[in-house]
Each structure stands twice: as structure tokens, then as C-alpha cells.
Amino acid sequence: MLQLDGITKSFGDRLAVDDVSFTVGGGRLTGFVGGNGAGKTTTMRIILGVLGSDAGTVNLNGAPLDAAGRRRFGYMPEERGLYPKMRVHEQLVYLARLRGVRAADAAARADELIDRLELTERRNDPVEKLSLGNQQRAQIAAALVHDPDVLVLDEPFSGLDPMAVETVLGVLSEFAARGVPVLFSSHQLDVVERLCDDIVVIGGGRILAAGSRDDLRERNAGSRWELTVDGDAGWVRTATGVQVIEFDGDHVVFDADPASAQAVLQRATSTDSVQRFGRRRPTLTEIFREVVQ
Numbered sequence: 384m385l386q387l388d389g390i391t392k393s394f395g396d397r398l399a400v401d402d403v404s405f406t407v408g409g410g411r412l413t414g415f416v417g418g419n420g421a422g423k424t425t426t427m428r429i430i431l432g433v434l435g436s437d438a439g440t441v442n443l444n445g446a447p448l449d450a451a452g453r454r455r456f457g458y459m460p461e462e463r464g465l466y467p468k469m470r471v472h473e474q475l476v477y478l479a480r481l482r483g484v485r486a487a488d489a490a491a492r493a494d495e496l497i498d499r500l501e502l503t504e505r506r507n508d509p510v511e512k513l514s515l516g517n518q519q520r521a522q523i524a525a526a527l528v529h530d531p532d533v534l535v536l537d538e539p540f541s542g543l544d545p546m547a548v549e550t551v552l553g554v555l556s557e558f559a560a561r562g563v564p565v566l567f568s569s570h571q572l573d574v575v576e577r578l579c580d581d582i583v584v585i586g587g588g589r590i591l592a593a594g595s596r597d598d599l600r601e602r603n604a605g606s607r608w609e610l611t612v613d614g615d616a617g618w619v620r621t622a623t624g625v626q627v628i629e630f631d632g633d634h635v636v637f638d639a640d641p642a643s644a645q646a647v648l649q650r651a652t653s654t655d656s657v658q659r660f661g662r663r664r665p666t667l668t669e670i671f672r673e674v675v676q
């Protein structure tokens with residue numbers, strides 16, 4: 384488990400990261416989301432030791448992280464850092480060797496990742512000749528080639544087409560399934576919502592929300608409800624204490640206090656067959672809008 388506690392960092396008089404604490408559990412895919420300038424990259428750089436913090440600690444499995452521990456990290460920095468003229472396979476082997484992987488293992492591992500990330504036909508091309516999406520795949524392979532114990536990836540999905548997102552997701556999920564903590568930042572909230580176990584929301588350098596995806600959605604469920612009946616649900620629009628948000632024939636989404644919502648349910652059961660009734664859990668985009676203000 385990767386644990387951040389009280390991480391704080393200023394650049395001059397700008398407080399970029401303010402008392403940030405959260406954990407990335409082993410085997411958990413954790414999405415790190417926040418607007419531009421929220422503090423994601425700064426936090427990730429501090430985790431990797433690329434940048435020092437003014438205060439706070441980063442622990443791995445209960446012990447402070449040191450240089451040896453960080454060598455076992457897979458890091459994809461915001462500033463992509465492959466050698467443009469080096470060929471994809473050669474480059475991956477080189478990076479694996481730098482991190483202490485034996486030559487034969489490095490070559491095999493590079494080939495495996497090239498295949499998994501669907502770069503087989505680009506294996507011997509110089510990186511600068513690849514499309515941006517394929518460069519991104521190569522960058523992801525570079526972060527994984529030494530079979531890291533922890534993954535910290537800054538925007539791994541940016542610039543990838545939907546098929547490539549699925550491919551990369553598959554690879555990251557395999558790491559998580561082996562117990563590796565995986566932290567990645569993303570502006571693609573739909574991707575984060577779909578695949579993450581845990582979500583950390585940062586804004587203005589502070590943690591605004593953190594927890595499992597399902598808990599966050601439950602905690603932010605508020606007073607929104609949805610009802611689907613066999614028939615026309617139009618009458619809900621005139622029910623007492625109800626504000627209809629969406630209406631589509633047999634389906635209605637509305638805001639109401641619990642008593643008014645129960646009254647709607649009672650009337651629905653007495654007139655129609657109820658297909659579905661319950662609290663409407665917000666999407667991550669809705670939660671994000673709510674907490675980042």
C-alpha cells in the first residue's frame with residue numbers, strides 16, 4: 384500500500400499541494416482527478432522523489448520510501464521521456480536494463496509488452512516515427528518493462544483512441560490483479576468512473592474527496608431519485624415536494640426529501656407496476672462538479 388500523509392509543496396508563494404493525504408491500496412486501480420493546475424503532477428512527482436516536498440511523508444507498505452524502493456516503481460511522467468531516435472524494442476530493453484533487469488529477461492519482457500500494447504508492427508521503428516497514440520503506448524510500455532511493484536502514471540490515457548484505452552486498461556488491470564497499487568491521473572472522467580476501484584479528487588492543491596468509487600457515489604447520492612413504471616409516469620411532475628429533473632414517458636428522475644419520495648413510490652405501486660425505484664447515484668462527472676467549486 385502506498386500512503387501519502389500531509390504532503391505539502393509551495394513554489395514561491397504559490398501553495399501547489401496543501402496537506403495531501405490518501406492511500407493507494409495494493410491491487411486497487413486508483414484514479415487521481417482534478418482540474419488543470421489542481422496539483423496532480425506535483426503530487427506524483429513528490430511520490431517519485433523527482434521533487435522534494437516541504438512537509439509530509441510517502442510510505443510504501445508502512446516504511447518510508449527510499450531510492451531503492453522507488454526503483455521498483457513504474458512511472459510515466461507528464462513530460463514524456465523516450466529517446467526519439469531509438470527503436471521501440473531497443474529502447475524498452477535499454478530502460479529495463481537501467482533498472483537492473485537481466486538482458487534476456489529485458490528482451491522477453493519488451494517483446495511481451497510490445498505485443499500486449501499492439502505495437503508489434505512498430506517494434507523496430509524509431510520512436511519519432513510513431514504516431515502520437517503509438518508513442519503513448521510505447522511510453523506506457525517503458526513504465527512497465529521492469530515489472531514494477533507500484534505504478535504511478537500521469538495521464539496514461541491522453542491521446543489514446545477508445546480501442547487503445549481498452550488495451551491499456553487491460554494491461555493495468557493485470558498489474559492490479561497481481562496486487563500492485565496503481566495510481567493514475569486522468570481528465571477522462573468516464574474512463575476513471577468505469578475502471579477505477581478508488582478515486583481521489585484534488586482541487587486547489589487539497590483533497591476534496593477520496594474513497595471507493597461506489598462509496599463516493601453513495602455518499603453523494605443526496606436527494607435525487609429515479610422511478611421507472613409500466614405506464615406513464617407524467618403524474619410525478621405534479622406530486623407534492625417533488626422537482627422533476629428528467630422525464631421520459633415511463634421513466635422519471637426527481638429531487639425530493641425521503642418522505643415525498645416514499646409518497647411517490649406509494650402512488651406508483653397503487654397505479655402501475657414499478658420496474659425500478661431508488662436513489663439515483665450521481666456519476667463521477669456530477670460528483671466532480673459538486674466538489675470542485
Ligand SMILES: Nc1ncnc2c1ncn2[C@@H]1O[C@H](COP(=O)(O)OP(=O)(O)OP(=O)(O)O)[C@@H](O)[C@H]1O
Nearest residue numbers: 394397398399417418419420421422423424425426
Ligand atoms: N515547477 C513549478 N514552478 C512553479 N509553479 C509550479 C511548478 N509546477 C507546478 N506549479 C504550479 O503548481 C500548481 C499545481 O500544478 P500541477 O502541474 O501539479 O497541476 P495538475 O493537477 O497536474 O494540472 P494539469 O491537469 O493541468 O496537468 C499549479 O498552480 C502550477 O502552476
